[in-house]
Amino acid sequence: MNFALGFKTTMGESGSMEALEKQLICPICLEMFTKPVVILPCQHNLCRKCASDVFQASNPLWQTRGSTTVSTGGRFRCPSCRHEVVLDRHGVFGLQRNLLVENIIDIYKQESKRPLQPKAEQQQLMCEEHEEEKINIYCLTCETPTCSMCKVFGAHKNCEVAPLQTIYNRQKTELGDGIAILVAGNDRVQAVISQMEDVCRTIEVRITEVHLPKAQL
Incomplete structure (x- = not known):
């Protein structure tokens, strides 16, 4: 199934869009994920910048100088589930990008710009005595x-x-x-x-x- 088509089918209502938006919020900055999005071993997602900030705060001695990494790695806890994430000498840049989430963000932004179509059941009932009054x-x-x-x-x-x-x-x-x-x-x-x-x-x-x-x- 075409992913974009399936997304449009299920995201027709504002309530569904709001529910989806909640799933695209970074637990660190509390904003929609900023690409690139990295996926942690526990399957939770973070903006790479936010993941880097958390990693740096937990490993203050870890740093890079040019192309040379001055560390053997480090660790920090996932802000969503507290699972310990162990990184190698590449740090956050060694985490895999979650391209699926990035694609969903792109589609969400496109769909959120489309005006919602009014539904028949959402039409306002009018008074029989005063035809112009709701x-x-x-x-x-x-x-x-x-x-x-x-x-x-x-x-x-x-x-x-x-x-x-x-x-x-x-x-x-x-x-x-x-x-x-x-x-x-x-x-x-x-x-x-x-x-x-x-x-x-x-x-x-x-x-x-x-x-x-x-x-x-």
Whole structure:
């Protein structure tokens, strides 16, 4: 599969782009990786400059003079997992570049410049009474979504209202809690049913044993 094509397919939403961006943040500078990106033996990534800064801080006697390296190597700990990274005399320059991450960064930057296409489900609902007004509040008295004009001049001017998004979030939480309670209750019911089935099987076995002739026991 073409990598760029697959990337575009999965990165169509802003939420996915934000999730990807979090994976491209260097744990040292807390910015998007700056090329070249090096991969540590523990499979975590760092900007080469950041890796060099950490390495130099942990090995202050390590240095290079021209093309001559004045050291036999050094070590430092990965800032992500604390795994000890042991380097040879080449230091950070001996680490392998992560070309895959660098390619992802390039594609991400290209995709982030593209305007997001609006989705049908993201279209704003409009008020039937005031066609140019968006439905943005919820009438608690009548238990129905409405618009600001209906609250000020219309049928809901004497009603108690709240922001539509607030009510949506509250009802979504309540629905989630209700589903969790139902699932937990179903688990308990299934457990009781299993216990009753075990009891029934035990009773059936005992009844069979009682009615069997002694010769068959």
